[in-house]
Amino acid sequence: MSAATVPPSSALLSLRDVHKSFPTGRGRRAGRTVVLDGVDLDVREHACVVLVGASGSGKSTLLRVVDLLEDVDDGQVLLDGVDVADPWVDADAVRARLAMVFQAYNLFPHLSVLDNVTLAPRVVHRRPREEAEAAGRATLDKVGLGHKVGAFPDQLSGGEQQRAAIARALVGGPELLLLDEVTSALDPELVGEVLDLLRTLRDEGTTMLVATHEMDFARQVADEVVFLHDGRVHERGTPAQVLDDPQRERTREFLRRLG
Known part of the structure; x- marks a missing residue:
């Protein structure tokens, strides 16, 4: 059996109705915590899409799903139109086309x-x-x-x-660079040099999907900002639309908490 293929789109990466949960508790208290609850997302080639949201909103899990470090419960992860979440896909071959940078340096x-x-x-x-x-x-x-x-x-x-x-x-x-809160472990005076590098990569056309809490970076560099809340996309648009003129109350609450 081969991986499912859908008609090609302009997006390098597309997530379609992606669901992911994790088991919690034991015995009678056993259950599941939903982390991604029907996420739809597109990343065009040479674009920078920035994920924002509170801790626990699903940002890191979404990146791990894209890099095939976590299996999805349902939905599609399409890379060039091929559903790489299909269990028959060669995960190592897919990861060879992607690269992920974590919060910890792991050198x-x-x-x-x-x-x-x-x-x-x-x-x-x-x-x-x-x-x-x-x-x-x-x-x-x-x-x-x-x-x-x-x-x-x-x-x-x-x-x-x-x-x-x-x-x-x-x-x-x-083909796609995934970055998960890459400045969160840095002292404040060192954050700028990493963000400057990401700005350079963006200007050079590197395709990036970035989870960050740095709103200034998102405002200056993102082609699209995606606000996640409780594992769902609550608002998306240009930085000006989402960060400066949010339409959803939850987005406004999130931005107010950031000060």
Whole structure:
């Protein structure tokens, strides 16, 4: 059996009526907590879509569903029109087309920055070391870490470690970059350097789906802002529409709480 295919659209990624829940409790108290409750979402090629919402709104789970780190209970995750949530799909082949950057840097402490960035190309994709290292050095130059190729993670600032993690994600040339609250573990003075890098990637046409609590970043960089509440899309539109002139009361409440 092959994965289901739907007529192509202008979107690189489309979520259609996606549902996801997790088991809670035991015995008589066993139940399920709904985290995604019928999510529809499109990400066009070269666009930056930013997910906003309170903790527990479903942002991180949505990204993990797209990266096939979590199975859906129902619905479709369409990549170029192919439902990659189909259990018959080769998940590793799909993940090779995507890259995800998490809140934690997840760098290997015993490896240099260059070795961290080139590990997957060399070990997973079997690229020759010389070729992988050339691509790694070019990518580290791109993120402003060309002078840190021989450094180890504990010799980097938090912002530098996160930029190294982004370089690791970029080195394989992903079609879609997924970023999950990549500034939340940083000291405030280091947030700007990571957001500046994401602005550069956006200007260069990198397709991105970003979960963030940085409203200024969303306002300046997003093509579309999607407000999630209780696992549902409550409002979507341009940054000006959603952040400056929200139409839904829950969106207004969320923005008021941010001050």
